Amino acid sequence: MKTIFERHNIKETPARNSILSVLKEAKNPLNYDQIREKMDIEMDKATFYRNIAKFEELGMVHKFEADDRKWYFELSTSVHAHFICDTCHKIICVDVTIGDVEGEVKSIVLKGTCKGCKR
Amino acid sequence: MKTIFERHNIKETPARNSILSVLKEAKNPLNYDQIREKMDIEMDKATFYRNIAKFEELGMVHKFEADDRKWYFELSTSVHAHFICDTCHKIICVDVTIGDVEGEVKSIVLKGTCKGCKR
């Protein structure tokens, strides 16, 4: 059984292990600060972003921008949507069915008011 | 027949007229630089952003962030989706039907590869 690093032909390092284990635990996409808080080691932000960029390039991680000018990261899974609440700013993974679109959809972001903030 | 300014109780100014007329002509959402290029007058970017913020607050304009760390603006219309191509970076307004979601959806952004870039 190959490790995720062997499968993608990149070196296993403490920084990479730490980032990936946070993403593995995560229930929703997280931004840099949120990931940093959860990591068991410290690393420079340049290291973080360079590793995340590599993960993305290898298809291991998917990222998108919310309306707060921050990148949100999650492990790549099947295409699903993210609902971002304008009020509480929570980001929730949701399953939606989407009608036909001209092109191949890889990411879906919905914005609005979540159920909790609505009432 | 009230003007759009009278309807929203704000003053009509050259800056506001210029921004709105560009948005009226636009077929797709535009960012600050794209709007500036099309405007018939020049204005400071602070003026632009303050006016756009006012328009948004009044519900006249809708904005969202693409994956390029820029805001895209369009006149408010019925809720519809925007498809952003990863390759050519074009932004296209599209009609999609979306399955049920927990909350009130106000904006939909799809990302992927457009038909033109796919082949």
Add this chain to the structure above:
DNA sequence: CTCCTTGTGCAACTAAGTCGCATTGATAAA
């Protein structure tokens, strides 16, 4: 051990958007 590639830390940088403040412009009392 030496060579070479890859990963990391640090500090400087980038750039879209924001903010404080002085000035201008318009409208409304006085």
Add this chain to the structure above:
DNA sequence: TTTATCAATGCGACTTAGTTGCACAAGGAG
């Protein structure tokens, strides 16, 4: 007409997520 008031604008400084250049550290391959 003058004066007070408030909104709109320009300008420059600022903010901040993310990027980049560079020197140094790790770690294999030979």
